[in-house]
Amino acid sequence: MRMPSLPNISNPKRFFRDKRVLVMGLGLHGGGVGIVKFLTQNGAKVTITDLRSKKELQVSIAELKHIRAKYVLGRHRKEDFQNADLIIKNPAIPRSSPYLKLAHACSTPIDTDIGIFFELCPAPIIGITGTKGKSTTVSLLYSIFRAHSKNTVLAGNIGTSALESLSRINKHTRVVLELSSWQLEGLLPHKKSPAIALITNILPDHLNTYKSFTEYIAAKKLIYRFQKPTDILLLNFDDSRVKTFAKKAPSRILFFSKTSNLSSVLKNKSQIGAFVLHNKIVFGPNKKQVLLLKDLKIRGEHNIMNVLGAVSIALRTGVPLKIVESVLGSFRGIPSRLELIATIKKRKFINDTTATMPDSTIAAINTLDSERSRNIILIAGGEDKNLNYKRLSQEIITRVKHLILLPGTASQKIKTHIKRIDSLFLKNKTDQVQTMKKAVQKAWRKSQPGDIILLSPGAASFNMFKNEFDRGEQFVNAVDQLKSGEVY
Numbered sequence: 001m002r003m004p005s006l007p008n009i010s011n012p013k014r015f016f017r018d019k020r021v022l023v024m025g026l027g028l029h030g031g032g033v034g035i036v037k038f039l040t041q042n043g044a045k046v047t048i049t050d051l052r053s054k055k056e057l058q059v060s061i062a063e064l065k066h067i068r069a070k071y072v073l074g075r076h077r078k079e080d081f082q083n084a085d086l087i088i089k090n091p092a093i094p095r096s097s098p099y100l101k102l103a104h105a106c107s108t109p110i111d112t113d114i115g116i117f118f119e120l121c122p123a124p125i126i127g128i129t130g131t132k133g134k135s136t137t138v139s140l141l142y143s144i145f146r147a148h149s150k151n152t153v154l155a156g157n158i159g160t161s162a163l164e165s166l167s168r169i170n171k172h173t174r175v176v177l178e179l180s181s182w183q184l185e186g187l188l189p190h191k192k193s194p195a196i197a198l199i200t201n202i203l204p205d206h207l208n209t210y211k212s213f214t215e216y217i218a219a220k221k222l223i224y225r226f227q228k229p230t231d232i233l234l235l236n237f238d239d240s241r242v243k244t245f246a247k248k249a250p251s252r253i254l255f256f257s258k259t260s261n262l263s264s265v266l267k268n269k270s271q272i273g274a275f276v277l278h279n280k281i282v283f284g285p286n287k288k289q290v291l292l293l294k295d296l297k298i299r300g301e302h303n304i305m306n307v308l309g310a311v312s313i314a315l316r317t318g319v320p321l322k323i324v325e326s327v328l329g330s331f332r333g334i335p336s337r338l339e340l341i342a343t344i345k346k347r348k349f350i351n352d353t354t355a356t357m358p359d360s361t362i363a364a365i366n367t368l369d370s371e372r373s374r375n376i377i378l379i380a381g382g383e384d385k386n387l388n389y390k391r392l393s394q395e396i397i398t399r400v401k402h403l404i405l406l407p408g409t410a411s412q413k414i415k416t417h418i419k420r421i422d423s424l425f426l427k428n429k430t431d432q433v434q435t436m437k438k439a440v441q442k443a444w445r446k447s448q449p450g451d452i453i454l455l456s457p458g459a460a461s462f463n464m465f466k467n468e469f470d471r472g473e474q475f476v477n478a479v480d481q482l483k484s485g486e487v488y
Contacts, residue, residue, distance in 0.1 A: 009119045017043035022080050023069075024099070025090025026050045026060050028466050033063045034161025035088055035113045040067050047084070049076050082106050088113065091182035094209055112186030114179070117155070117162040119190060123173040126313060127156075127193070129184060129223050130200025130236075132360055133306040136298070137200055138178040139334045141310040144327045145174045148319045152176070157183060174317075181206065181219035193226040196317070197251075198234040198309050202241050205357050207386035208460075217241070227251035234273060234312050236305060237262065246271075254316060256308040258301075263287055273312030281308065281328075283315050290321065291328050298333045300367040336472045338364055342479050346449035349479045352456035353472030357385070358392035361458035368452055369399050375451045377402045377443045379436075379475070381411030382459030392458055393417035397425050402446045404439050405432045410459035436464075436471065440478035 009015045021044040026032035032048070039046050046069040050057060053074045061071070072080055081087065081103045087110045089100065103110055118125065128134050128141070138154065145152040153169055155162035156177035169175060177194065187193065202217055210216040224233045224245065233249045236242045237257035246253045255262055256273040266272055269285040276282075281290040290311055298307065307328065314324050333339070335351075342349045350368065355361045361380060369376055378400045393414050396403055403418075403425075405411040411432065418426045431446075433439045443453040455475045457468075465471040 009116065012042045012120060015042075019044050019085045020083065021046050022084040022087045023048045024050075024076075024087055025093050026052075026057055027090055027092075028052075028057065028060055028470075030060070030063075031113065031161045032090060033060050034164040036064055036067060036069055038113075038161065038163040038166075039088070040069065044086075046070070047072060047080055049073070049080055051076065078102060081108065084108055086111065088116075091180060091186060092209075095185070111189065112183065113161045113163050114156070114177075114183045115186040115190050115192075117166070118187060118192040120163075120166055121169060121175060122171045123169050123175045124195035125175045125177055126196040126198075126317075127177045127179045127223055128198045128200070128309070129179045129181070129220055130198075131203040131205045131220075131357070132363075133200040133302065133309075134178050135354070136303060136334060136337060137198065137306040137309045138176055140298075140307065140327070140331050141313055142176050143331055144310060144314045144319055144324055145176065147323050147327050149174065154178075179223060181210075181216060184222040185219050187222055187226070191226045193222065193224055193231070195227070196232045196234070196313060197223040197227065198313060199223060199236060199239075199242050199245065200306065200309060201236050201239045203357070203359055204387060205385065208384070221245065224249050224251060232316065234309060234316075236309070237275075238305065254312055256305070256312045258304050258308060273316065274308040276304065276308070281311060283311060288315075288321065290315075291325050295329055297329065298331055299338055300363060302363040302367070303333065336469060338367060341476055342483055344479070344482050347444075347447050348452045349475075349482075350452060350454045350456075351472050351475055352454060353461075353468045353475065355456040355458055356460055356468055358387055358389050358458045361456040362392055362395050364454060364456040365395055365399050368454060372399070374399060374401050376400050377404065377446055377451055377453045379404045379406065379439045379443060379453070379455045380457050380459070381405040381414060382408040382457045382461055382471075383463045384408070384410040384413055385460050389413040389458070390417050394421060397422045401429070401451065402443075403430045404442050404446075405430065406436070406439060406457065406464065407432070407434060408459060408463050410457075414458075436474040437478045437481075440475065440482070444482060 021039050023035055026048050036046055048069050049072040076099050081099050087103050128138050142154040152174040153165045154176050155165045157180045204213050227250050231251040233251045234254045237255040238259050253271050254273040255271050257275040262272045262275045272285050274283045279293045283290055336354045339351045341351050352364045431442050461468045461471045
C-alpha cells in the first residue's frame with residue numbers, strides 16, 4: 001500500500017494549525033506522548049486512538065493531563081480515519097491495517113514522527129540501524145559526541161519522539177538517531193535517508209510482522225536508499241549480507257571489522273574504518289591505534305563490533321582521538337543489556353531483558369560462560385516472533401545449569417527442541433513458571449554460591465508485560481525483595 005505523503009513542512013505552526021490530526025497508537029514507550037505534545041504545541045486538533053484501554057494506557061495519559069486532545073480508546077472508529085486531515089501512525093502498526101487502507105482510500109496523508117522529523121531537522125542526521133547492537137552503538141556514539149560537544153542530541157527508537165528534540169537542534173548540532181525497520185519505512189514517502197548511516201548487522205527478526213526475511217531486509221536498506229553521493233554509509237564487513245549492500249549504495253562506503261585486517265583486504269583505502277589488529281582497535285589506512293581490547297569496559301565479544309562502528313563514525317567526523325579513547329575506557333554499556341543489578345550471597349543477578357531474539361540470548365550465554373563453568377541459571381522464553389529456536393536450545397543444553405521458562409509460544413518452541421535433543425534436560429533441568437516473581441524464586445532455590453541468574457528471554461514480552469522494559473523492571477523488583485531479606 002503506497003501511502004500519501006506530507007508536503008514539505010517549512011513552518012510547522014502554520015502547517016499544523018487547526019488541522020485535524022489523528023494519532024494512531026499512543027503506546028506506552030513515550031513516543032506517542034511526544035508526538036501529541038508536538039502536534040498540540042503547533043496548533044493541531046488532536047484525536048488519539050488506540051486499541052488499548054484507558055486503564056492500560058494510564059501512564060501515557062497521565063503525561064498528557066494538561067494537553068487538550070480527544071481520546072478514542074479500546075477501539076478504532078472508521079469515521080476518525082475518514083474525517084482526519086492527517087494521520088500519524090505508531091511505527092509498529094502494520095501497513096496492512098484495514099484502517100490505514102481506509103485512510104488511503106480517502107486520500108488522507110499518513111505519516112510518522114520520524115518522517116516529519118527528517119523534514120524539519122536543520123542538522124545533518126546520523127542514523128544507526130541493525131538487528132542487534134544498534135542501541136549500544138548509538139549510546140556509545142552519543143557519549144563520545146557529548147564528551148566533545150554538548151551540542152548533541154540523541155533520539156529515535158529510544159522511548160521518546162524525535163520531534164521533542166527539535167527545539168534543541170540547530171544546523172551545527174550532532175543528531176544521532178536509533179532507527180528501527182518500522183521507523184525507516186516512515187522515511188519512504190519522504191525519500192530521505194540519514195547523511196551518515198550505519199548498519200550493525202542483519203539477522204532474522206520480526207518475522208511475525210513481516211511477510212518474509214527479504215521484506216525485513218528491504219526495510220533496513222531504506223537507511224541508505226536515498227543517500228546522496230557525498231553521504232557516508234558504514235557497513236559491518238564481517239556480516240556477509242550487510243557487506244554486499246556496498247554494491248548498490250549511492251553513497252561513500254566505510255567498513256568496520258573485528259575479524260579482517262581491512263588494510264590488507266580492501267583495495268580502496270578510503271573505505272577503511274575501524275578494525276581489530278593484534279588485539280588493538282585501529283582506524284584508517286594508517287592503522288592509527290585507538291585502544292587495546294583489554295582496556296574496553298563493555299562486556300561481550302559481540303559488543304566489539306558495536307564499538308568499532310561508533311569509533312568509525314566518531315573519528316570520521318573529526319572527534320579527537322583522545323576523547324574517543326577516554327570514553328571507550330569508561331563506557332560500560334546501557335541498562336537492561338547484560339546489566340549486573342545485584343549480588344546476593346555470592347549469586348549474581350543479570351538483567352538482559354532487551355534480548356528479544358535467540359541470537360541475543362546466545363551472545364549473553366557466551367559472554368557470561370566464557371570459561372564453560374556451566375553456572376548460569378537462565379530465565380527465558382515468552383512470545384515467538386516466528387524465529388528459529390533450535391540453536392539456542394542446543395546452547396542451553398550444553399552451557400546452562402538450569403532453565404526456567406516464562407509462558408509463551410517461544411517457550412513452547414524451546415521445550416520442543418530440547419525434548420528432541422535431550423529429553424533428560426527437559427525433565428530434570430527445566431521448569432516453567434507463570435510469573436516473573438516465581439521465576440526469580442525458582443532460580444534462587446536452584447542456585448548455589450558462584451552462580452549467575454540471568455534474565456535473557458530471547459523472545460518478545462507482549463503476552464505478559466507492557467514491553468521488555470516492564471519485564472526487566474519486574475525482574476529487578478523480584479530481586480530487590482531478595483536483597484531486602486525476603487529470601488524464599
